[in-house]
Amino acid sequence: MAKYLLLKHYRGAPDPVNNVPMDRWTPEEISAHIQYMNDFAARLEKTGEFVDGQALAPEGQWVRYDGEGRPPVTDGPFAETKDLIAGWMIIDVDSHDRAVELAGELSAAPGAGGRPIHEWLEVRPFLTAAPTVTECLGHG
Amino acid sequence: MDEALLRSLTPGVLTVLVRRGADFAAAEDAVQEALVEAVRVWPTDPPRDAKGWLVTVAWRKFLDATRADAARRRREDLVEEEPAAGPASGVDDTLQLYFLCAHPSLTPSSAVALTLRAVGGLTTRQIARAYLVPEATMAQRISRAKRTVSGVRFDRHGDVATVLRVLYLVFNEGYSGDVDLVAEAIRLTRQLADRVDHPEVAGLLALMLLHHARRDARTAPDGSLVPLAEQDRDRWDTRTIAEGVAILQAALARDRLGEFQAQAAIAALHADARTAGETDWVQIVEWYDELARLTDSPVVRLNRAVAVGEADGPRAGLAALAALDGSLPRHTAAAAYLHERDGDLATAARLYAEAARKASHLAERDHLIRQAARLNTRRER
Numbered sequence: 254m255a256k257y258l259l260l261k262h263y264r265g266a267p268d269p270v271n272n273v274p275m276d277r278w279t280p281e282e283i284s285a286h287i288q289y290m291n292d293f294a295a296r297l298e299k300t301g302e303f304v305d306g307q308a309l310a311p312e313g314q315w316v317r318y319d320g321e322g323r324p325p326v327t328d329g330p331f332a333e334t335k336d337l338i339a340g341w342m343i344i345d346v347d348s349h350d351r352a353v354e355l356a357g358e359l360s361a362a363p364g365a366g367g368r369p370i371h372e373w374l375e376v377r378p379f380l381t382a383a384p385t386v387t388e389c390l391g392h393g
Numbered sequence: 394m395d396e397a398l399l400r401s402l403t404p405g406v407l408t409v410l411v412r413r414g415a416d417f418a419a420a421e422d423a424v425q426e427a428l429v430e431a432v433r434v435w436p437t438d439p440p441r442d443a444k445g446w447l448v449t450v451a452w453r454k455f456l457d458a459t460r461a462d463a464a465r466r467r468r469e470d471l472v473e474e475e476p477a478a479g480p481a482s483g484v485d486d487t488l489q490l491y492f493l494c495a496h497p498s499l500t501p502s503s504a505v506a507l508t509l510r511a512v513g514g515l516t517t518r519q520i521a522r523a524y525l526v527p528e529a530t531m532a533q534r535i536s537r538a539k540r541t542v543s544g545v546r547f548d549r550h551g552d553v554a555t556v557l558r559v560l561y562l563v564f565n566e567g568y569s570g571d572v573d574l575v576a577e578a579i580r581l582t583r584q585l586a587d588r589v590d591h592p593e594v595a596g597l598l599a600l601m602l603l604h605h606a607r608r609d610a611r612t613a614p615d616g617s618l619v620p621l622a623e624q625d626r627d628r629w630d631t632r633t634i635a636e637g638v639a640i641l642q643a644a645l646a647r648d649r650l651g652e653f654q655a656q657a658a659i660a661a662l663h664a665d666a667r668t669a670g671e672t673d674w675v676q677i678v679e680w681y682d683e684l685a686r687l688t689d690s691p692v693v694r695l696n697r698a699v700a701v702g703e704a705d706g707p708r709a710g711l712a713a714l715a716a717l718d719g720s721l722p723r724h725t726a727a728a729a730y731l732h733e734r735d736g737d738l739a740t741a742a743r744l745y746a747e748a749a750r751k752a753s754h755l756a757e758r759d760h761l762i763r764q765a766a767r768l769n770t771r772r773e774r
Contacts (some may be wrong), residue, residue, distance in 0.1 A: 301534025380755040
């Protein structure tokens with residue numbers, strides 16, 4: 254029982270095998286892609302492994318604190334930012350292997366020509382609450 | 394209303410329905426509905442016979458659901474025969490329910506969820522919150538688990554070890570939602586220990602109690618982990634420790650050692666020391682040797698290396714550690730700790746920081762990065 258984040262990137266991931274940008278797909282291919290993603294989430298809910306899935310707008314801002322009584326400083330968006338997150342799915346699975354298996358299936362979502370995109374997805378484990386039994390290292 | 398009492402009646406009610414011929418999945422749903430109704434009705438109209446009330450209501454819910462399902466005519470014929478009236482018989486099938494919910498065909502997370510619902514009487518929503526997943530997901534996980542075990546014969550004795558692994562998981566991985574899963578794991582293990590005479594069941598119960606007794610001292614007010622050596626031992630719950638030790642001693646006396654008894658023995662040796670300095674590390678190393686023999690687990694050998702470092706000095710601990718696979722979880726953290734004890738603070742600080750990057754638990758990560766910061770600050774002065 255561990256949660257994993259499956260991260261999808263607009264930019265920053267290695268190139269997929271079927272590397273055609275979405276605006277060059279046919280509308281039917283786009284519909285097929287979205288259907289695949291929805292079906293995937295629905296299937297994971299049925300297996301009791303789905304936690305959350307969200308998509309992000311590609312453009313965001315950088316914000317930082319600028320001192321007492323001053324409004325935060327904003328900047329960007331920066332076109333040159335290397336890593337850009339497109340969205341995520343959070344899953345709750347029994348093993349790391351299962352997380353990798355599911356990421357592999359998600360990466361098979363169809364793209365141009367109805368063929369799998371073979372998109373690179375990032376699989377990141379959540380840090381969990383500490384277990385109750387931690388005799389090791391004098392914690393506990 | 395005492396919700397724990399209500400929930401303790403769950404397995405008994407469920408087994409009555411199953412013995413009357415209801416299939417497990419439908420019976421389990423009916424019992425859930427009865428529990429929900431009890432929570433609603435009992436505060437203003439408490440029943441004289443709580444279990445009898447639940448059996449009556451759950452049976453009615455089961456009949457309603459069955460009749461509503463026109464496609465299941467055949468089963469309706471079955472249930473039209475009036476079941477034996479009055480209180481349930483004295484035969485206790487609760488044990489069978491534990492076996493069913495921990496059946497080896499289930500994945501660990503399904504077994505945990507099904508056990509908490511069917512044996513523990515928790516609602517799907519409570520279980521979902523405890524494991525931080527949406528209620529719909531948890532509902533699917535549970536109904537899938539019920540389908541998986543639907544063909545399993547209810548009257549067959551299972552393996553106690555599978556049940557213990559599930560209860561250990563509940564104990565060890567509980568989040569602190571509105572249900573205290575640690576307390577729930579103890580309740581379910583205690584209930585199991587009342588029904589099955591097995592030294593490992595007692596061993597697990599002792600292990601849980603001995604760890605639970607230290608819970609208040611384990612975390613600082615800011616939520617950070619307090620290492621065992623630095624815990625305020627006055628805050629340990631001595632009554633719970635005494636109970637755990639007594640249960641463990643009775644189990645060990647039967648001379649059928651298992652891994653939970655050995656783990657509990659280690660916890661008992663820690664609980665027994667009035668100060669960290671009085672800890673009997675030599676005996677703890679011996680128990681780790683037993684554990685390594687029983688489980689052949691690399692994690693146990695890692696813990697043993699740390700104990701060797703306490704018993705025979707950090708150099709001996711580092712030598713024991715060097716014999717183990719460096720990619721083991723917490724290997725780097727153990728090395729950092731032993732290097733610090735050996736006086737090599739620069740290496741220790743570097744390894745603590747590296748261990749923090751590899752940690753899989755949040756509080757542990759924070760603890761390790763604090764250790765690195767503490768050593769780095771001290772060295773820069």
